[in-house]
Amino acid sequence: MNGMEGLVSIIIVAVVVIFVFSMFMSFVPLGLWISALAAGVKVSIFNLIGMRLRRVVPSRIILPLIKANKAGMDVNANQLEAHYLAGGNVDKVTDALIAAQRASIDLHFEKAAAIDLAGRDVLEAVKMSVNPKVIETPNVSAVAKDGIELLVKARVTVRANLERLVGGAGETTILARVGEGIVTTVGSAAAHKEVLENPDKISQTVLAKGLDAGSAFEILSIDIADVDVGRNIGAQLQTQQAEADKKIAQAKAEERRAMAVAKEQEMRAEVVAAEAEVPKAMAHALREGKLGVMDYYDMRNVMADTDMRQSISNSGKPKQMIQNEKDNKPKDSI
Structure with a gap:
C-alpha cells in the first residue's frame, strides 16, 4: 500500500513539474532568446519577460531586430518596441530600412516609422523610389x-x-x-x-x-x-441654341396672336355696344319727330328685302359657311 501511495505522489509531483515548466516556457521565450544570442543580438531574458508584461509579442520585436542587425543597421529593441506599441508595423519598417540601405537611399528609422504611422506603405514607397x-x-x-x-x-x-x-x-x-x-x-x-x-x-x-x-x-x-x-x-451647342431661339420666337408669336384675338374681341364688344344704342336713338328720333313712321316702315322693308336676297344667295353654300357668315355679321338689334 505504501508503494502505491509513493508512486502516486511521484506522478503528481511529475505532473506539477511539467505544468510549471510548460508555463515557464510559454511565458519566458527561451527559444527566442537563444536565437537572438546565436544571431549576435544582445538582449536579456528579463527584457523578453518585460515585453510579455507590457503585452508585446517578443517575436514581433526580436525577429525584425535580428534582420536589422544582420543587415548592419543601427536599430535597437527599444525603438522597435516603441513603434510596435504605437500601432506600427515593425516588420515592414525594418524591411523598408534594409531596402533603402541597399538602394543607397537616405532613410532613417524615425522617418520610416513616421511614414508607417501616417498610414502609408513605407516598403512600397521605397520600392517606388527605386522602380518608378x-x-x-x-x-x-x-x-x-x-x-x-x-x-x-x-x-x-x-x-x-x-x-x-x-x-x-x-x-x-x-x-x-x-x-x-x-x-x-x-x-x-x-x-x-x-x-x-x-x-x-x-x-x-x-x-x-x-x-x-x-x-x-x-x-x-x-x-x-x-x-x-x-x-x-x-455643332450640338449651336443646334440647341437654335432650338431655344425657335421656342422663344414661337412663344412671342403666340403672345402676339393672343393679343390680336383679345383686341378683336374688344372691338366686337364695342360694335355690339354701339348697335345696342341704335334702337334707343331711333326711339328718341320718333319721339322728337325727327323720324316719321313711314320712314321707319320703309327702312324695315329694305332690311327684309336684303335678308331675302341674302337667303337666296346662300341657298347653294354649305351650312358651315353660312353659319360662319352669320357669326361674323353684326346682329340687327332693331
Missing part, C-alpha cells in the same frame, strides 16, 4: 476651340518622394491635376487637328506646370497613350 510606377489616367474629355471633343488618355510615370510622403497628396490628386492640364491644353488649341498632329505638346505643356508640387510623388514623364475624336460639341 506608371499610373494611367481615364479618358479625359477636352474640347478644342473649333468645338470638336477629344478623348485623351495619358500615362504618368511617378516616383515616390520620401521627404513629402507624410502629408503629401496621393495618386488621385496627381491624376486630377494631369486631367486638368490636358483639358487646358486642348482647350487652348485653335483646332483639334493641331492636337492630333502634335500630341506631344500636351505632355510638354502639362509637365511644365509643375503638377507634383505638394504631392508625395515626383512626376518623371507624361506620355500620351491615346487620342480619340469624340462628338462635335460646337
